[in-house]
Amino acid sequence: MKIRILVTVWKRPEITKLCLQGICRLQKYKPDWNIEPLFIVSEDWAEEWCDKEKLDHCWVENDPLGRKMNLGLEAAMELDFTHLMFFNSDTIIDNKLLDIYEPYLEGKEKAFGEPIGLFGIDKVHFIDREKSRAKLVDYNFTLCGAGKVISRTFIEKYAYRVKVKWLDSYSGNYGSWSEGETTWMPVVRAEELESQKAIEIISKPKYTIWDAGRKDTIDHQFFDRILFTGKQVPNKCIDIGDKPLAFDIKSDVNIWAFDSIKGDSVTQVDFDEVTKNIPEINASGKIRQTDHLSIAHKNT
Numbered sequence: 001m002k003i004r005i006l007v008t009v010w011k012r013p014e015i016t017k018l019c020l021q022g023i024c025r026l027q028k029y030k031p032d033w034n035i036e037p038l039f040i041v042s043e044d045w046a047e048e049w050c051d052k053e054k055l056d057h058c059w060v061e062n063d064p065l066g067r068k069m070n071l072g073l074e075a076a077m078e079l080d081f082t083h084l085m086f087f088n089s090d091t092i093i094d095n096k097l098l099d100i101y102e103p104y105l106e107g108k109e110k111a112f113g114e115p116i117g118l119f120g121i122d123k124v125h126f127i128d129r130e131k132s133r134a135k136l137v138d139y140n141f142t143l144c145g146a147g148k149v150i151s152r153t154f155i156e157k158y159a160y161r162v163k164v165k166w167l168d169s170y171s172g173n174y175g176s177w178s179e180g181e182t183t184w185m186p187v188v189r190a191e192e193l194e195s196q197k198a199i200e201i202i203s204k205p206k207y208t209i210w211d212a213g214r215k216d217t218i219d220h221q222f223f224d225r226i227l228f229t230g231k232q233v234p235n236k237c238i239d240i241g242d243k244p245l246a247f248d249i250k251s252d253v254n255i256w257a258f259d260s261i262k263g264d265s266v267t268q269v270d271f272d273e274v275t276k277n278i279p280e281i282n283a284s285g286k287i288r289q290t291d292h293l294s295i296a297h298k299n300t
Helices: 013-029 042-055 065-076 095-105 151-161 187-195 271-275
Strands: 003-008 035-042 057-059 083-088 092-093 118-121 124-127 132-138 148-151 158-165 170-172 176-177 182-186 199-201 237-238 244-249 265-267
Touching: 003 057, 003 065, 013 083, 013 095, 013 244, 013 265, 035 042, 035 065, 057 065, 083 151, 092 095, 092 124, 092 176, 095 148, 095 237, 118 132, 124 271, 132 199, 132 244, 132 271, 148 151, 151 158, 151 182, 158 187, 187 199, 265 271
Parallel strands: 003 035, 003 083, 035 057, 118 237, 124 244
Antiparallel strands: 083 148, 092 244, 118 148, 124 132, 132 265, 158 182, 158 199, 170 176
């Protein structure tokens, strides 16, 4: 099993180092899993830090963010892995989440006749480390970004896509389209529709999941775009109850400030209780400082 953790980085160097410490912890917890990060950077400090720590990374401009993620995905596809796990640079996950993921990573959990290749959870704890506050956000059976996993097989089947133009009006398994409209779809589906003279392929294929023009954040419905297949695909939102297993460390440069996170799906929770199993954070809410970050590199 080879897991690449794809980490998008923008500002927040202190929190990014905390994120790496969390990844180091996961490596030590599952030493046989061959867990390695790939950092997608857009600033000099981040590139210099990755060089210093000998971390795999690629440089992509941060704006728009959707394009940054897609190009990071393309870079990741040049590497050897069985699964991609998605982090932002403020993401921390509990070791226990790997235990929950294990049967999915091993291909033992199946749906629609094949191993589940897209899975994750729908709850994340947002942490204000300065004021020792925490909130639980429930996305109600929609996969959240922190710790989402996609298998290489799933990516190659559903995220290797081409841009197509509809040659006539269409309404059916692939939605409703007017003549001349364009969209992206998996190559396997485009080839099928092209043989039926329903569409014309107008681009070279590439790995793409996110809306390339999206500027603010990666929305939690991202897989709706890759599931343009006309059939059900093997994905799973794993129910973890309200267990604190995924964390988003807020800062003054986050897109959403801690106090702006409100709504019926948001619950204030006890900071010390939810962070007690996360060694990168003290009970006071301060990051544990380390003089040097180290990560166990494996041949891939």
